[in-house]
Amino acid sequence: MHNNGKVPFGDLGAYIEKNYRNKSLFTTIRHYLSYQRNAETAQLKDILQYIEYLRKQDLNPKTVRNHLFAVKIYYNYLQETGRRKTHPCKKLQLKDQLNTSVATEKLYTSEELEQFYQNYKSREKELQTRNKVIISLLVYQALQVTEITKLQLQDIDLEKGEIIINKEKLNSKKSWGNSRILPLKANQILLFYQYLKWRETLLENLNKESETFILTKQGNTLNPHLISNLINEEKGQRFLPLKIRQSVIANLLKEKNDLRLVQVFTGHKKSSTTERYRLTELEELQNAVNNFHPIQ
Incomplete structure (x- = not known):
């Protein structure tokens, strides 16, 4: 052993x-x-x-x-920690076929997501604004956690009410994939201003400089793996970042938004990826039956 x-x-x-x-x-x-x-x-x-x-x-x-x-x-x-010089499997990738179907019946409703955002309270009051910014980016822009942690100050334009995802790709000749410009909700504008003020004070106190938008209390870039924990401090239902993103996509399609527009909004390279989040008429009917006539 x-x-x-x-x-x-x-x-x-x-x-x-x-x-x-x-x-x-x-x-x-x-x-x-x-x-x-x-x-x-x-x-x-x-x-x-x-x-x-x-x-x-x-x-x-x-x-x-x-x-x-x-x-x-x-x-x-x-x-x-210096115990080993080489990494034996750093580039190893598995090709096992994954089940890419989306269990749309298990996702969050728009109302549940909005309630989660509005009712969120951080145990650390000083992190309340920052964490609500993160939750807003999950709930309103359906960003991935890596996209959130890679955001730079220059990617946020509060005057235009826009946020740029993967700006480098967007400005390159190969502008494709998940690069996109997304509108901010009206209630996000003031929230972002408040966070930027907190962020500026934080860096001044730490005598640091950083272009990264979302920072830790130490003025460092936030680890994307920590986002799920920091937005779920209280006991009860856990709101998982990936599931939030999937829910936003499914809800947009349920509201009969154009498939192509939803594809651009989410940064999917293929429309078939977005299509997986669409409820069929049979699924919608079954959900309605379950809601009005639940099995005892």
């Missing part, structure tokens, strides 16, 4: 807590360490054997990918 003291789980746990705050990630890494006796010196072939072992367990392809993600994090940790 590898967990014989060579790798201090305390240090590894602290590393994960600091960078990811994901307890299940630590558990998944320990699963790998219990399988791989010589994990610190393992090579690509050894990791491929582990992936094959997982596949034989009849795991969902997405679960297998999550295991590989955890293994990559483990080797990031070894590199950053």
Whole structure:
């Protein structure tokens, strides 16, 4: 067994807590360490054997990918702490076929999303405005967490009420994919002004400079993996960022918005990707039946 003291789980746990705050990630890494006796010196072939072992367990392809993600994090940790010079699986990508269907009946309604935004309260009052900005970008612009954390000050134009996603791609000759300009809601304008004022004061107190729009209390770029936790501080229903994005897309299509416009809004490269969020007439009928005549 590898967990014989060579790798201090305390240090590894602290590393994960600091960078990811994901307890299940630590558990998944320990699963790998219990399988791989010589994990610190393992090579690509050894990791491929582990992936094959997982596949034989009849795991969902997405679960297998999550295991590989955890293994990559483990080797990031070894590199950053000087325990290993090379990363054996940094470029490894799996081609297992994923189920890309969207369970539209399990998504949030527009009313639920609006209520979540309006009622959100942060345990840390100083982060209330910043966190509401993040939630607004999820609920109103359906941004991905990586898009939110990559936003720069120059991407926000409050006078025009616009926000630019992937500005570099938009200004290049290859303007395609998820680059786009999106309108801000009226209630976001004042919120953004308030956040920018807080942000400016924060950087002055820290004697720092940064062009990144969303910052941590330390004036650093926010880790996208932390967004789910920071917007779900209270017990009860969890609003997951990916599910929020999926819900916004599905709700736009449910409101009979043009498919092409929704595709541009969300940054999907293919209209077929957007199409997956559209309820069929049969699904709409079944949902209506379930709402008015629920099974006891």
